[in-house]
Amino acid sequence: MLSPYMMNTYKPAPVAFTHGEGAWLYTTDGRKMLDALAGIAVSGLGHAHPKLTKAITEQAGKIIHTSNLVDIPEQAALAEKLCKLADMDNVFFGNSGAEANECAIKIARLYGHHRGVTNPQIIVMERAWHGRTLATLAATGSRKAQAGFEPLVTGFIRVPYNDIEAIKAIAQHNNDVVAILAEVVQGEGGIVSARIDYLKKLRELCTQKEWLLMIDEVQSGIGRTGKWFAHQWAGITPDVMPLAKGLGSGVPIGACLAKGVAAKTFKPGNHGTTFGGGPLVSVAALRTLEIMEEEGLLANAARMGEIMRDEFQRALAGVPGVKEIRGMGLMMGIELDRPCGDIVNMALKADIFTNVTQDKVIRLLPALIINEFEAREIVKRLAPVIKAFLAQPQQAAA
Ligand SMILES: *Cc1c(COP(=O)(O)O)cnc(C)c1O
Numbered sequence: 001m002l003s004p005y006m007m008n009t010y011k012p013a014p015v016a017f018t019h020g021e022g023a024w025l026y027t028t029d030g031r032k033m034l035d036a037l038a039g040i041a042v043s044g045l046g047h048a049h050p051k052l053t054k055a056i057t058e059q060a061g062k063i064i065h066t067s068n069l070v071d072i073p074e075q076a077a078l079a080e081k082l083c084k085l086a087d088m089d090n091v092f093f094g095n096s097g098a099e100a101n102e103c104a105i106k107i108a109r110l111y112g113h114h115r116g117v118t119n120p121q122i123i124v125m126e127r128a129w130h131g132r133t134l135a136t137l138a139a140t141g142s143r144k145a146q147a148g149f150e151p152l153v154t155g156f157i158r159v160p161y162n163d164i165e166a167i168k169a170i171a172q173h174n175n176d177v178v179a180i181l182a183e184v185v186q187g188e189g190g191i192v193s194a195r196i197d198y199l200k201k202l203r204e205l206c207t208q209k210e211w212l213l214m215i216d217e218v219q220s221g222i223g224r225t226g227k228w229f230a231h232q233w234a235g236i237t238p239d240v241m242p243l244a245k246g247l248g249s250g251v252p253i254g255a256c257l258a259k260g261v262a263a264k265t266f267k268p269g270n271h272g273t274t275f276g277g278g279p280l281v282s283v284a285a286l287r288t289l290e291i292m293e294e295e296g297l298l299a300n301a302a303r304m305g306e307i308m309r310d311e312f313q314r315a316l317a318g319v320p321g322v323k324e325i326r327g328m329g330l331m332m333g334i335e336l337d338r339p340c341g342d343i344v345n346m347a348l349k350a351d352i353f354t355n356v357t358q359d360k361v362i363r364l365l366p367a368l369i370i371n372e373f374e375a376r377e378i379v380k381r382l383a384p385v386i387k388a389f390l391a392q393p394q395q396a397a398a
Contacts, residue, residue, distance in 0.1 A: 001014070013344055013345060013348060013353075014345065014348070015027055015033075015348055015353070016028045017033075019047070019048065020035065020043075020046070020047025020048055021046070021047055021048050022046040022047060022048075022049075022367070022369060022370075022374075023035050023038075023046050023047075023366060023367050023369065023370045023374045024047070025047065025353060031351060032351065033348070033351045033352065033353050034351060034352045034353070034374065034377055034378060034381060035047070035353050035366065035367065036352055036353060036354045036364050036365070036366045036378050036382070037353055037354055037355050037363075037364070037365050037366070038365050038366055038367045039250060040219075040245065040355070040365065041187070041219050041224055041245045041246055041331070041365040042245045042246060042248075042249070042250050043246075043249055043250050043367055044222060044223060044224070044246040044249060044288065044292070044297070044367055044368040044369070045249050045288060045291055045292070045297075045367065045368070045369055046367035046369045046370075047367075049249070049291065049369070051287065051291050051294075052249055052284065052287055052288065052291060055283055055284065055287040056251065056280065056283065056284050056287075059074070059279060059280050059283040059284075060280060062279070063279050063280075064278065064279060064280045065275070065278045065279065065280070066278065066279060067274065067278075068272065068273065068274075068276065068277065072277060072278065072279055072282065074279045074282035074283050074286065075093060075277040075278070075279070075282040077282070077286055078093075078277070078282045078285050078286040078289075079091045079093075079277075081286055081289055081290075082243075082255060082257060082289070083257065085228045085229075085289065086228065086229055086237075086241060086257055087237050087259070088237070088241060088257040088258060088259045088263070089257075089258060089259045089260065089263035090257070090258055090263045091255050091256065091257045091258070092255070092256045092258075092266070092271060092276070093253060093254070093255050093273070093276040093277025093281075093282070094244075094253075094254040094255070094256070094273050094276045094277075095252045095253060095254055095273065095275050095276055095281075096131070096244055096252060096254045097130075097131055097216075097218035097219075097242065097243075097244035097245060097254055098130070098131025098132055098133045098136045098254075099131075099133070099244075099254045099273070099276070100218060100242030100243055100244050100254035100255055100256045101130040101131050101135075101136045101139065101181075101216060101218070101242045101256075102131075102133055102135055102136060103242070103256035103271060104179075104181065104214045104216075104240045104241075104242050104256050105122065105135050105136070105139065105181070106266075106270070106271055107212070107214075107240055107256070107258060107262055107265050107266065108120060108122050108178050108179035108181075108212050108214065108240070109122075109155070109178070110265050110266065110270060111178055111179070111212060111261065111262060111265050112176075112178035112179075114265065115178070115210075117175070117176055117178055119155075119176050120155060120176060120177075120178040120179075121155055121156070121157050121174065121176045121177045121178065122139065122155060122156050122157070122177070122178065122179045122180070122181050122214075123156075123157050123158075123159055123167055123170065123177055123179070123180045123181070123211075124139045124141065124156045124157070124158055124159075124180075124181050124182070125141055125158065125159060125160070125161040125181075125182050125183070125186070126141045126158060126159070126160050126161055127141045127142070127161060127186055127189035127190065127192065127358075128140055128141040128161075128181070128182065128183060128186065128189065128216075129141075129142065129183070129186065129187065129188035129189055129219075130181065130216055130218075130242075132145065134149070134152075134153050135153045137149060137152065137153075138152040138153040138154070138155075138156050139156050139181060141158060141189070142188075157170060157174070157177070161182070161186065161189075161192065161194070162194060162195055162198050164198055164201045164202070164205070167180065167202075167205060168205065171205065171209055177209070177211055178211055178212065179206075179211050179212035179213070179214050179239075179240070180202055180205075180206060180211060180212075180213055180214065181214040181216060182194065182202065182214075182215060182216065183215070183216045183217075183219070183220060184199065184215060184217065184220050184225075184229075184230035184231050184233075184234075185219070185220045185225065185230055185327070185328055185331055187219035187220065187331065187357070187363070187365075188219075188357055188358075189357075189358065190333055190335065190357055190358035190360075190361040191326060191327045191331060191332060191333025191357075191361060191363060192326075192333075193326070193327070193328060194234075196233065196234045199231060199234035199236055200234055200235075200236060202236075203234075203236040203237075203238075206239070212239040212240050212261075212262050213236075213238045213239050213240070214238060214239065214240040214241070214242070215229075215231045215238035215240075215241050216241075216242050217229045217230060217231065217241055217242065217243055218242055218243060218244045218245050218254075219245055219331070219365075220328075220331060221241070221243045221245075221246065221247075222243065222245070222246030222247050222288075222289075222292075223246065223292055223297055223298050223301050223329075223368050224246060224301065224328075224329055224330060224331050224365070224368070225301070225302075225305075225328035225329035225330075225331055226298055226299070226301045226302030226305060226328065226329035226330075227298060227329075228298065229241065230328060230331075233328070237259065238259070239258065239259050239260060239261070239262040240256065240257070240258050240259075240262050241256070241257040241258075242254070242255070242256050242257075243255045243256070243257065246288075246368075247285050247288065248281050248284045248285045248288065249284055249285075249288045251280065251281045251284035251285070252281065253276075253277070253281040253282075253284070253285050254276075255277075255285075292368065295369065297368040297369060298368075300368060300369070300370075301329040301330045301368045302329050304330060304366075304370050304371075304372070304374075304375040305327065305328065305329040305330045305331075305332065307372060307375045307376065308330075308332060308364070308375050308376075308378060308379060309325060309327070309332065311375070311376055311379040311383075312325045312332075312334065312379050312383065313325055315379055315383035316334070316383055316386060316387075319386070319387055319390060320390065321336050321337050321338065321390035322334065322335075322336060322337075322386070322390070323335040323336060323337050323360075327364075330364070330365060330366055330367075330368060330370070331364075331365060332363070332364040332365075333357075333361045333362065333363055333364070334361065334362040334364070334386065335360055335361045335362075336360050336361075336362070336386070336389075336390065337360070338360060338394060339359040339360055340356055340359070340360055340362065340389060341356050341359065342389065343356055343362055343385060343386065343389050344356055346385050346388065346389060347381070347382060347385050350381045350382070350384070350385050351381065352378065352381040352382055352385070354382065362382075362386070364378065364382075366378060
């Protein structure tokens, strides 16, 4: 239940947790629950990972915050690690996915102005999700999220996802475009993946037109799909890459990586933040990346994702109402033929925590540390819930 002292922005599920361990959560009323959401793709290491707890505790005992007015060695170490993993040149640290995308949008606009484009435009996708700040809300492709917050920030041109011709048509007559902003797997958009050939063509077109290719990996990055960043499945490198969710294992951090000319766009005074990339969050993020390497979590995410998809295909084969089971690595969606928000509460009763996006898509984003037993257990607990839900008589559209 939402506290009356809280602004009315969320409808929380009727459950609260006291603590967690790995892929398991313990509720305030003493139940043990399997976590198939990991705080929306945030807690990749699971809950209370001992190595991460130690790193955060030690750093908190040394220094938490200093500000970007001084060198922050922990931040520099994290920046170098991220740039090497992503083959990018440099990074700006903020505190959320929206802020990482704000940074990307500002880079694109400034890049445009440097080229003499006074009204720079960014191509964005239908059903995209980039955040809820005013600029990222305008870039987001959800009328539901935007409604009531007009006037929206201008400077965005929307096109259908996975449709290169739509972009080429704009390229023919519009000289104000400076960048394309897209996700590799639309997470909030219902776990919809870009085709590999589409990503390659985006890269080609951006190079040819001297547009920045900005790939929002806030949800799909940090190992979620079985590679460090989902675009690496297509063998391309973006010019700008916003990151957040899984980066700090729940300690709030966002990052915007840049390469080439995009990495040279900002000068002192162009952008900034009080909190971004402080010592505590930088240590949490750097340790997260190191632990992922030490424990082979990319390969694990790919393998556990395959097991879960296979098991769901088997468990839900021929069930009327199941439209598609899809996704990459541990970023999975099960699309039904009807709105299924009620599944979240039904699943809670079966001691499994999950989520529904785009009304009809059950979204699974478990921790990257799950083992084979837990992967199978997610299916074992959730498949009967899905079947029971679909067996109910359909209600008339509310
Ligand atoms: C969640 C998300 C965001 C916004 O991140 P916040 O931390 O909620 O601001 C942006 N882009 C994508 C792809 C996301 O999934």
